[in-house]
Amino acid sequence: MTTVDTPAAVGIAPALRQLYLVRFAFAIVWAVLVFATGSDLGALGIALVVIYPLFDVAAAVWDARTSGDNGQVRSLQVNMAISLIAAVGLAIASASGVPAVLRVWGAWAIVSGIVQLIVAVRRRTMGGQWPMILSGGISVLAGGNFVASASGTDPKLSGVAGYAVLGGIFFLVSALRLGRASKEV
Numbered sequence: 001m002t003t004v005d006t007p008a009a010v011g012i013a014p015a016l017r018q019l020y021l022v023r024f025a026f027a028i029v030w031a032v033l034v035f036a037t038g039s040d041l042g043a044l045g046i047a048l049v050v051i052y053p054l055f056d057v058a059a060a061v062w063d064a065r066t067s068g069d070n071g072q073v074r075s076l077q078v079n080m081a082i083s084l085i086a087a088v089g090l091a092i093a094s095a096s097g098v099p100a101v102l103r104v105w106g107a108w109a110i111v112s113g114i115v116q117l118i119v120a121v122r123r124r125t126m127g128g129q130w131p132m133i134l135s136g137g138i139s140v141l142a143g144g145n146f147v148a149s150a151s152g153t154d155p156k157l158s159g160v161a162g163y164a165v166l167g168g169i170f171f172l173v174s175a176l177r178l179g180r181a182s183k184e185v
Contacts, residue, residue: 013178015066020175023059027168030055034161041101045157046094049101052164053086053108075122079115082108098157099150105160106146113139131177135170139163 030052037045057080064076086108093100117136120129142163149155 012067016063017175017178019059019062019066020171020178024168024172024175026055027164027171031161031164031168034157034164037157041094041098041157046091049090049094049105049157049160050087052160053083053090056083056112057087075115075119079112079119082111082115086112098155101157102146102150102155102159106143106148106150109139109143109146109163111143113137113143129174131170131174135167135174138166138170142166 030048034045034048037048041049060076060080060083064073064080067073067076086104089104089108090101093104113136115136116139117133120132120136123129124133146159146163149159
């Protein structure tokens with residue numbers, strides 16, 4: 001049974017639920033656009049790979065503002081910095097091609113996955129965080145795969161689109177679990 005066991009969590013859960021639903025929708029739309037570009041690093045492809053970590057920054061800002069000073073804000077600030085660095089790194093890497101983009105994306109997925117894992121473990125008592133814990137762990141593994149696949153023959157961006165879809169599904173499941181957990185209070 002998932003329960004929300006602190007008054008602070010009761011206030012945070014609805015805001016997190018809304019944020020997770022928005023993140024789900026964004027991930028799906030973004031992935032469809034990446035698939036539609038055919039993994040091309042033209043202007044649209046470059047814009048898409050840079051926009052994704054920038055959206056992550058905006059989501060972390062939203063999360064930090066709604067979470068208040070409950071211990072996760074520092075981790076969220078670290079995530080914001082990592083995602084801003086990733087956006088700049090991806091913009092630069094785009095000039096060198098898909099392999100460079102995959103290496104930067106992979107490094108970002110590893111580091112941000114670790115941060116997501118830490119935040120979700122700290123929030124596990126509010127409910128709905130097991131999907132986020134799994135997502136953080138999978139992000140670390142996927143990041144390693146992106147780095148490795150960058151050295152393969154004919155690397156494609158379609159893997160990052162699949163990664164976004166899977167992440168979006170985890171956000172959806174977590175949002176649904178948070179909704180159920182807040183009703184159980």
